[in-house]
Amino acid sequence: MSTVVLLLITGLGLGALYFLVASGLSLIYGLMGVLNFAHGSFLTLGAFAGWEVARRMEGDSWVTFAVSIMVGAAVGALVAAATELLLIRPLYKRHIEQVLVTVGLGLATVALFEGIWGVDQIFVTGPAWLGEITVVLGARIPNEYFALIVGAVVVLLAIVLFLKFTRYGLVIRAGVENRSMVTALGIDVRRAFTLVFAIGGAAAGIGGVLASHFSGFVSPHLGVSLLIFAFIVTVIGGLGSLPGAAIASVLVAVLQQFANFYLDGSGDLVVVLLLAAVLLVRPAGLLGAKA
C-alpha cells in the first residue's frame, strides 16, 4: 500500500513539473501553431535567475525561496515575450521557419548558459522543509514533491482564471479556436501571441526554480531533458488543450513511476509506447480538437 501511495504522489509531483513546461507549450501551439523548441531554455534561465537571486539573499528562508520563484517567473516571462517579439513575429505565417528559429534558439541558449555559468552542475539549497520527509499512509514522501504539486496547481488555477475572466483570456480562447475570425472582429491577435509566450515563459520559469530544488542542482541542460517529456505530454493531451496537458502530465508521470518501479526502470519506454498508442488510436490527443 505504502509503495502505491509513494508512486502515486511522486508521480503527481513529476507530472506537476511536466505540466509547468507543457502548459506554455500547449497554449502557444493552440493559439499560434508554433511548436516552441526553445521552451526548455525559458525553464533553464528561470532556474539560473532564481539561483542567482537566492545566493545573493540571506540564508535558505521561505522568503528567499518565494522571491527566487517570482524572479524565475518574471525572467521566464520577459525572455519569452522578447523571443516572440524579436524572433517569432517577423516570421508570422511562416510556421516552418518559426519552428526552426526556436530550434536554433534552444541550441544557442544552452551554449550561452554554458559560457556564462559553466558546464558543471551548480548545487541549490532551499528551505530545510524541502529536504525533509512527510509520511502519508505509511509512504515516506520527500517534501519537494509537494512543492511541485502546489506550484503546478497554483499555476493551473491562475491560468484558468485568467483565461476565464479577462478580456485577453477571452481573446486567447477564441484565438485557439479560430484565429483569423478573431482578427476579422477587429482584434489585434498578435498582442495575444506575446501574452501567451509570456504566460508560458512564466510557468516555465517557475518550473525551472522548482525543478532545480527538486533535482538539487541547476545546469544548462536542465530544460532540455524536461522539454522532451513536456512535448510528449502536450501531444498526448492534445495540442492546444490546457486541461489535456494537465491530465496527460499526471497520466504520463504516474505511469512512468509505476513502470520504473514494477518493470525494471522501463518508465521512459512505457511513456513512448503510450505516445505511439495515443497517436494511433486518437491522433488529436486526449482532448485535442482536431488532428
Place this chain on the structure above:
Amino acid sequence: MTAPILRVAGLNARIAGQQVVEDVGFEVPPTGVTALLGRNGVGKTSTIKAILGLIDRQGLVEFSGDRIDSQPTHRIVQRGIGYVPEDREVFSKLTVAENMRLAERGGAPNRSLVDDLFPDLIARAGQAAGTLSGGQQQMLSLARTLQNENKLLLVDEPTKGLAPRIVLEVGQALETAAAAVPILLVEQNLQVVRQLAETVVVIEGGRVVHTGNARELLNDDALTTRLLGVHGAAKDDDRLSEGAGR
C-alpha cells in the same frame, strides 16, 4: 454624384498559388445593399476576404476615400467594417454572451437593436455557441456584428443552409440594418437579393462581368440565366446551385 463608401480596383488574390480573384473592380454606394453575385466557386467569398485582408491580395481597396489595401485585417475592421462570414464562424466553445463580448468594438455596443432583432439570444446567453442550431448561430453571427457602430457591412451568404422561416428573419434583420448602414452582400438566394439589393455586381471566373440595377437583372430572365445559371423571376424556390461560394 455621391462618393462610394468602398471602391475596389484591379484586385487580385491567390490561395495556395491559385488565382481566385482576378482584376476585380466595383464600387459600393454609401447607402443601400449591393449584392455580389455569381455561380459557385467564382470568387465571391474570396473577394470579400481579399477586401478584409484575410487572404493575400494586391490592388486598390479604398474605404471612405482612404486606401486600406496594405492594412492588416484588424485595422480595416476597426475603421468600421463589420464582417458576417460564410458558415457563421461563431466560437463554438465560448458562450453566446462571450461571443458578443469578444466582438464588442470601441464605444458602447447597441444591445437594444440586437435584443429587438434576436430576442432568442438573450435567453441563451450562457449557452455554448457550438450547441446552437444553424439558424441561431447565424443570428449570433449577425448580432455580434450589428451591435457595433459600422460604416459598412460585408455579409457573406447569411441564408446558406437555413430553414425558410429563418431566412425570412435574417432578411428582415438585414433590411433593418440596411436602413442605417450600407451592405455588400454575397447571397445565393435571389429572393433575398430581390428583397434587399438595389445594385448588383456579378463575378465570373474571378472577374466582374456585370454591374447594374438589381431588379433590372433579376427581371431579365435571359441575362440572369446567362450570368447566374438560374431564372431571375421572383419564385420561392429561386436558388443558385448549392455549394460554397468561394
